[in-house]
Amino acid sequence: MISQYLGFDSDYIIIGLSAVVLILLILIIVNIAQMRKLKKAYKVFMSGKNGKNLEDTLIKRLDQVDTLLEANNENEKTIKSLFEAMQLTYQKMGLIKYDAFNEMGGKLSFSLAMLDVRNNGFIINAMHTREGCYTYIKEIVDGNSIIVLSDEEQKALDRAMGKTENNE
Structure with missing residues (x-):
């Protein structure tokens, strides 16, 4: 239906x-x-x-x-x-190799900056001459030194603090 x-x-x-x-x-x-x-x-x-x-x-x-x-x-x-x-360890490093005297080649001299997170640390400068190798150390506090830094030491410090490129 x-x-x-x-x-x-x-x-x-x-x-x-x-x-x-x-x-x-x-x-x-x-x-x-x-x-x-x-x-x-x-x-x-x-x-x-x-x-x-x-x-x-x-x-x-x-x-x-x-x-x-x-x-x-x-x-x-x-x-x-x-x-x-870790805050007290050296975490930053800047190394600059150079010729201390023009008569020598090979860039045997260097400036090494070692810093902690607060930019405290030291710079070791090793100058290689014909007579020998001389090393100097300078204290770094808050990214500055009391003693005047050489150009190479300043470059190493700037590199450690990240102010310059690491291409040198």
Whole structure:
């Protein structure tokens, strides 16, 4: 009756509804299989365990978390102390090689600036001559020297403080 008004054949409606029922049955079977797997996993998890054993397991895991937190705090303290110690180490370096006297070649003389993070440190100047090698050291405080610096020493200091390129 309704199929005559709509222009459908009732056979097509029955086939469509049968397909929907078949799909729903397949989904129910898949759902039942998944529920069985879940129940099996739950039984394995709970087998031989009562509330006390489960509580013991949770307490053990919480103790492990506490141990990890303590170790993390120790690591943070160690990192902080290492960072503080690093502030006192020489972290910046500038090296200039040069010929101290025109008659000698090979750039055997050098000025070496070593500075910490606050630009405190020293400059070593080694002058190589035919008679020998002479070394001098000058103290650097806040990027400055009390003693007048030679051109090479100033270049080494500038290089250590990052004021010039390291292409020389």
